[in-house]
Amino acid sequence: MEISKRLVGAYTMCVLCKAEGAKELAHMPCHKRDSPKKMNKYIDVEENAVPIGFRCKEFSETREGRLIAVAWLRNKFGVEEWNTWYDDLPFLIKESFDEVG
Numbered sequence: 001m002e003i004s005k006r007l008v009g010a011y012t013m014c015v016l017c018k019a020e021g022a023k024e025l026a027h028m029p030c031h032k033r034d035s036p037k038k039m040n041k042y043i044d045v046e047e048n049a050v051p052i053g054f055r056c057k058e059f060s061e062t063r064e065g066r067l068i069a070v071a072w073l074r075n076k077f078g079v080e081e082w083n084t085w086y087d088d089l090p091f092l093i094k095e096s097f098d099e100v101g
């Protein structure tokens with residue numbers, strides 16, 4: 001919650017379409033509802049937070065949207081750093097983002 005305000009405040013543009021203002025912080029590429037509640041502490045972090053606009057809410061649930069998000073997050077945190085965070089997530093099943101540049 002506090003992290004959301006801080007992050008959305010820092011980015012004015014929707015990461016996914018770059019054509020609208022960012023209105024909220026989407027949890028992605030890992031969506032909260034796909035995971036057990038006890039995993040929320042791993043999901044509610046900056047490495048999994050992308051500012052998006054209202055028009056891209058549905059798009060944020062798609063593989064294509066997640067690929068854009070991952071590219072943006074890797075650029076923000078550094079590829080190695082972000083990959084290390086992602087690889088360390090204790091989820092049983094993880095989507096592969098290897099093809100993201």
Ligand SMILES: [Zn+2]
Nearest residue numbers: 014017053056
């Ligand atoms: Zn958008």
